[in-house]
Amino acid sequence: MPTVYYGSREEPGFELEQSTDLIVIRTFSRRSVNSTIGSVPTPLSAVLEDGVLVASYTEAGVEIYRVPVGAGDPPLDVRKAAIRAFPDVQFAGGVLIDPTSRMPVLYTENIFIKFKDDADPDQCVTAINAAGLKIKRQVTYADNAYFVEAPQGTGQQVFDIAADLLQRDDVEFCHPELIRQRSQTSIYSQQWHLKKTTIKGVEIDAHANVESAHAITRGEGVTIAVIDDGVDIDHPEFGGDWKVVAPRDATLKTSDPRPKDASGTGTIKGENHGTACAGVACANGSEGASGVAPKARLMPIRLSYTRGWGSQEEADAFVWAADHGADVISCSWGPKGSNWWEPKENSVASPPSILLAINYATSKGRGGKGCVVLFSAGNGNETVDNKGYAAHSKVITVAACNDQGTRSVYSNYGTSVLCAFPSNDFGYEPFDHPNPLTPGIWTTDRTNSAGYNDSKIYKGDVAGNYTNSFGGTSSACPGAAGVVALMLSVNPGLKWSEVKELLKRSCDKIDTQGGNYDEKGHSILYGYGRLNALTAVTLARPEESTPVEVTGYATFKVTYLSGMNVRSGPGKNFDKVDPRGAVAGSEWQYKPETVFRDSRGRLWAEVKLKAHTGTGWVLVKDNLGTYYTDPKIDGPRVTPTPVPAPVPAPSPIVEYASLLLTNNGGSNIRSKPIVDASTKLGAFAKNTKFDYRKNSVFKDVNGLVWAEVNLKSPIRGLNTAWLCVKDNLGNHYTDPKIDAPVLAPANSLSVSREGNWKFCSECGGVFFAGLPSTQCRSTGESHNFSNSPSLSLYKLTPWIEIDSENLGARIPDVRAANWAYCVHCQGLFHATSDAKPNECNNSATGFHQRDESLKDGNYLLEIREAELPPEHSYQECGYCRRLFNVSKNTVCHSNRGGRHEATGMNIPPYYLLS
Incomplete structure (x- = not known):
């Protein structure tokens, strides 16, 4: 297996495996393989008919496909040879994968090489040429460092070339250029309803x-309730513990909204609609389809279609949504209408029992501002004005338009239509209606071919997780609901009626010749036009306002683009207390006299909470001078009321103890104590028993308490x-x-007196061990303390006592104070002779020994004043590795210059000198 060495030659490398079912293809034209496949099958499409596109690098013209390799399938080498025969195919080959994540890793035949800083540049060039390599460019961010190119066709030998060069005494680093797919929320090329795109060359x-609107918001902080048939909440696009909230089966009165039969004892083939609707509204966009509001939460509420239209369960669904925090309610259903090719005018009255439930949602939901309720206009090619709930004055009715900017042939019409949203269409010669350009809307489908797509590539993806032909006003409605979620994300204070009025102004006029818009700009076919998400978000953002003093309070508006958290106290270590947060554009009332500057130079203000009674704290200015609010609030340095120390937990009697899971919904087991989709290993039901390590329990930055448990059998090797x-x-x-144990005695002045710190082998920093999830500067992920000696906790030796009456005599010692790493215990200790005794528990002599191999050897405590502030006010610089006073704008001692920059430590983020 190829081995990659990202470190020096003394450090271990990591191996990559050869995939048995992946093929990478690169075209000369840099066009997608799919874009060369028209509506008529081609030989190339036949070779990849059963393949699934798993990764795409559009600018490079590179795509990776997974193909079946079972009995009866063509061997991988045969497929590759067949693909190489096509004139536009530059390369078709095998793929390496990461053995841990199983994700593809591409190599480019480029190599990065860095010679040592004191190497002769001419000798560096000579060595590169001697290896048969060509210099592509010399980098400017490091000395004697180059990107070089191997001859075309070198293939996997590039790994051997890099490994051989790394053995030279004058080479510091050398490795092939590896490309992995970047994880992000994406709008995919098939999703023409969200952005301008090209499909099959058209x-x-x-x-x-929608793509332009995503530059401002993706729906953060908003919950969309999709009332429909069952939703496949196990779909990867609905993954993440934050995504699905308050799920409900309104028919069976359970918390399981998945597709199922009438009795609730098994799945049913026909319940596909809800999964597709939910995907159009708010799919994460992490795997293959993005919703209009991918960061919005999903509240799936199942209604069994076997119960028919007008059932009490419909009313229950609206009440559930309003009572459980839904901001937007999307309903792609109604009374049965005509066949669109045989339209008939008929009227269907709505039962008051349901209308009253809708009124309840629009009056009681969102704390009295009202849930925004949307209904599809219907697919009968008939008037909607006398047709069920879509004609109700308190809902927003959405029609469908097609991929050519005209009306979809089936879409209902009428004065009740407020707007249109892109959906599928059909050609129909008797109506002189042309064929559409696309099959329809690409969105989520029930996984593993259980839905519309039975694992046919022409129906979506070959795995059967996505469909390419969803449509009707059923698709238009959740699309518009996603736009509403984007609006509420930037302005959660909008009432439902204000949203409705803004939507009228957020539409683009389409089909101006055939739309027959009246003097008010309304068309019975399109309402006020096709929704423009960017216009809607722009109009929804609050206008500038002048702060007004109200009974001791003043008003500010949040100007920080992505918004902020509202916390229980003035600092990032406090709990979040307002679930919606201080989103961009929102206004808050604050007490001017509460504004204070903390020890890091940040300004905080106490504000009135919106979600419930009480107050919280919002950051108004950071320590770099950046204001997050308007007006630009400033304030004196005031020390906030100290937070009482928690009561220490009892010491564990044994290493392991037993616990019983009592959560009614069960709980997830994770590889790391982080609420993240990538860490989820599996779910365990109520009453599952575990053995947990008692001294592993801790409380994270969000206030969640975690415990490390023994697995009865390994999961993913853990x-x-x-x-x-x-x-x-x-x-x-x-x-x-x-509960979480206390990591320092109740009366302690500093956690530095306790063994609560670990050394990160990635960034070399010391971090608070109660929070293993804090971010490492080197990797961007959690700190790695797996290589810490014996996994021991480090102790910052309490090296000095400050005598307030004799402060001046001690200051020279403080200014000269050097902290060093001990090679025995790997702890930080004060390295001057007149400090307290430097006992080392791991040394045979009982004394610390300085690690002289570290650059500069010491950590210098920076101090510029003859007074030690009482706050926790020292952090470690991630560049020069010295402790510095965070309230002072001191200079970094590394080659980068500039000011100190703290490492990724979190609560408590400071070293307190006591």
């Missing part, structure tokens, strides 16, 4: 301008995993009711 420009035992609302998930 340009489609009939979108709702024998232990992490279980959340208490959430940040105080709910215990286990019996006994476990």
